[in-house]
Amino acid sequence: MYKAATIKDIARALDVSPSTVSRALRDSHEVGTETKQKVLEYARQINYHYNPAALSLRSRRSYSIGIMVADVANSFFSQTINGIESIAYERGYNVIITQSHDSYEREVINMEHLANRSVDGLLISMSAQTVDYAHVTRLHEQGLPIVFFDRILSDIDTFKVTTDNFRSAYNATEALIKKGYRNIAHLANAPQLSITTERLNGYKAALADNDIPFNENLLRHCYNGGRDEQEVEQAVNSILSAADKPDALFIASDRISTACIRALNQIKGADELAIIGFSNSDVVDLLSPRISYIRQRAFEMGQIAIEMLIKLIESKYPVYEFETKLLEAEVYWQK
Amino acid sequence: MYKAATIKDIARALDVSPSTVSRALRDSHEVGTETKQKVLEYARQINYHYNPAALSLRSRRSYSIGIMVADVANSFFSQTINGIESIAYERGYNVIITQSHDSYEREVINMEHLANRSVDGLLISMSAQTVDYAHVTRLHEQGLPIVFFDRILSDIDTFKVTTDNFRSAYNATEALIKKGYRNIAHLANAPQLSITTERLNGYKAALADNDIPFNENLLRHCYNGGRDEQEVEQAVNSILSAADKPDALFIASDRISTACIRALNQIKGADELAIIGFSNSDVVDLLSPRISYIRQRAFEMGQIAIEMLIKLIESKYPVYEFETKLLEAEVYWQK
């Protein structure tokens, strides 16, 4: 079996002490220029790499961070992950990705797992099912650095980054109104998610500002975040067969959008329905029926989140001033 | 800052030696039943978890494995990852995911990174760009356990699992022939990939068995695996404007399929074209124009791959007998 070179190997070969080698490798001023050169040269030559386990044991740092998303298969999340990795690797951090699949149990288990694996910090987007935050609160109170992105938790005081969901929903709804639609239905996500409330409020505000009364019959929540296709199908059916049939539809998430489209394919006479939905899918423009979509700046959100987390982790003193950053989303109209 | 409980803490509290605690936790027969109970009870009580860094340093094992895929955003890969994780976590392994984005440079960098981070083994699906395998060979020769899945490397002797690409391509092509199509074009992936050759050969074999001569003009390679949409668009255009215009199209990958569909949306009069493509996308049935698709057993492939890897890692003696497992794919016809 292969055995990696260690500091001791270098020390022996160059007849200096391990301490000196260590210092030379970290470019300490406490070692002579000549010695430093010698060490660096030899280390390069034998392809030395530090042992992360030893470093981690010694420094009580793992140089790895944990990510908790609903699903890597979701385009929005895979794009955020790309953003996170782009920064993390260059800053020397390792990334461990876990998926909740929107299940509360898996979220709890995975977070425990990550914390026990001693990550230096956590990047979290909450699961759709979660209503009890105790597991997050506990880790937060133990001092584990946590940053929320996308689906945030307002109760916990830390850095957060998410889309300006209120404004995005407001803009999308208002644009529909300006185009002449009046009966605008809203397919919302699970009610406990921050993004759900924000988007719903934006929708309501746009209606109100344009003197359209909010109609409870035109609102449906998808409690499983679109995972349960039957649920979405039922919602779509019931909303379309309502007395005041909608002429437009505003959908709150990627997954619900596709589930909705699938449902609409079974229904005839829904062609004149204007649809706009949140989506970061890279094939959304190829779906039929065609829908307009709101695209979040997912990659950037990931980058901002990881930078916030690294700031927290590497801060010498406890941080008490936190920021919640909102990103603008872009709307793409079809047809 | 939070400080986790250690074996020493338990030893002190219970007035036994750390050795005894360690042995009790590992359920060694060398410690008395009573003591063992006491230790287990107390450990549970103070929520003891072993320190992975210490364990890793001591045992020269990291209990983490690295995954190398082109893209987590790709449905096929995200499904494989789900399969991998389902087994890995339950066997006590951590999973580190890296993406090559089909770039050779990133593949090399990421593999180095993983190896240096001292993973216990690697699960690899090759990047489309890679023609030089030296980086893989080197790690393999150093004794790092490696398992290939999907895009395998025949030159390296180890466990492999992939779809029966030859048979899948053969079946798809033959079905098209049976449906009456004669001019079947093939949009192939990057030529250096194992899956490309296998699928191409299956396509050719089906043609030959049905007395249809292979027509070079109906074959196009996408050297960037569909990443470069322009390249795919050009391929589609040139293939459709050929003298012997195809009546059917067999597409070799997910990404190329969607890029092709996007290209076809710009072209009129391609409606009568029968299309079948490899795809594990969960919205492929909603795309327009509608295509038939070959779905690989991605989740299962991930499970098999990780099990092979764990077998390699945990084997007490060097393994010299390797297996290459082929999975059947399923075809879904549209319309």
Place this chain on the structure above:
DNA sequence: AAAATTTACGCAATCGTTGCCGAAATGAAT
């Protein structure tokens, strides 16, 4: 009852790295 064996535990070394303390050696200041 003496000898042999088993049981149950402690000691100390080890994995690779680094912080801390101190010791030479050199140079500068008096």
Place this chain on the structure above:
DNA sequence: ATTCATTTCGGCAACGATTGCGTAAATTTT
């Protein structure tokens, strides 16, 4: 020439867990 500061380096100990070896005491065997 003596004192003092600085530079450059080595040695020790520790991070947390495991394990081979040693050894009392308890138990069994003869």
